[in-house]
Amino acid sequence: MVTFAAWSVLVLGLWLWGRELTVPPAPATGQAGAALPGMPAAHAPLAASPPQRVDVPSIGIQAPVVPRGLDKDGAIEPPPYESPGTVGWWGQGTQPGAAGTALMVGHVDTRSKPAVFYGLSSARQGEKVRVVRADGSVAEFTIEDVRVYERADFDAHKAYGPRVRGRAELRLVTCGGTYDKVAKQYTANVVVSAYLTGVGARPAGTVA
Template sequence: MSPVPSGRALTGTAWAVLLLGLWLWGEDAADRPGRPSAPAAGDIAAVGRPPGAPPPPAHPPLAPAEPLRVEVPSLGVLAPVVPRGLDADGAIDPPPYAMPHTVGWYGSGTRPGSSGAALLVGHVDTESRPAVFYGLSAARPGAAVRVTRSDGSVAEFTIDDVRVLSRDRFDARAAYGPRVPGRAELRLITCGGTFDRASGTYTANVVVSAYLTGVRD
């Protein structure tokens, strides 16, 4: 995929609109209205689970703890997680380009495993080289995501859908808000679509949604 020359993989208006919906990702997200099960914009990038295979039940939310590491075995992802904030433009600031295989967590939002939707962001590539979330669009419903947390537990999530959301039809609340009130959810986010050299950004975002289905101590 094309490189991103600007020094951040998650740039432009698609990230700026996060300011409109940051209330969804606070610790009190469980008390907010739930979002629709499908976003208002974008295309489903992966087929659903096979007919007749019910999704696993959701596990009750866990006590808050910060994420230390994220693993997606089906994609070969095993990466450290660092807290990130917002940059001067109001966008989530991903890890520096010098850390292409590190994942950023929006530290002012939900902690993975707690009630609400926790946000993990990562680069798709850096200077024409694959980065941590290069293969994220190949994720499939039913696959596992494991987050090692600061309390020593491993929160186990199950992917329920993968979407490619065009930036010109982007709905931040539908993409990143919790799908089911009170459920512990996770979003893995990177750039997608094609690289627009004129604007120096990608044309879409890949958003993988998962929910908590287990925990290991």
């Protein structure tokens, strides 16, 4: 059976990141950040618009997105366990496609089955992440890397902070590593980092 996902490391890291890095970087002039060799150039940031759905076609993710705030302890609320197929977006932070780093979180599993981000660690550099936004646009991000951050040396700035000043960036985050039955939490976080490389319109007849 798949173990129940624990969020203490993840939400603490997001909370620390949010407290210290809430101001997005100033937009750059000209090209919005240099691309890695073999990767597409960054697209200029878009006007702000809330996300409605996130798709990662290469690993079969297609999920609704809901805004999440802070809980009573000051940590980012994960998506409801009753909705394991839903992705949470930090609604007090950057909107995907706008300049800065937008954060999305999802469960890796429930007590009985895989959840929305179960396959996230199998994503690869160069694959696409598409975010359908409330204004009808589709922000297309290209995955830059996939990293596993161990709890023992977790650095919220490194995991969630912007990579290139002025770019529109996206982080998809879930639990990773192994499940510690004593501590009742996972030992690491999986963080997919992507940046905006294109924009399109929602196909006619589709819904969020």
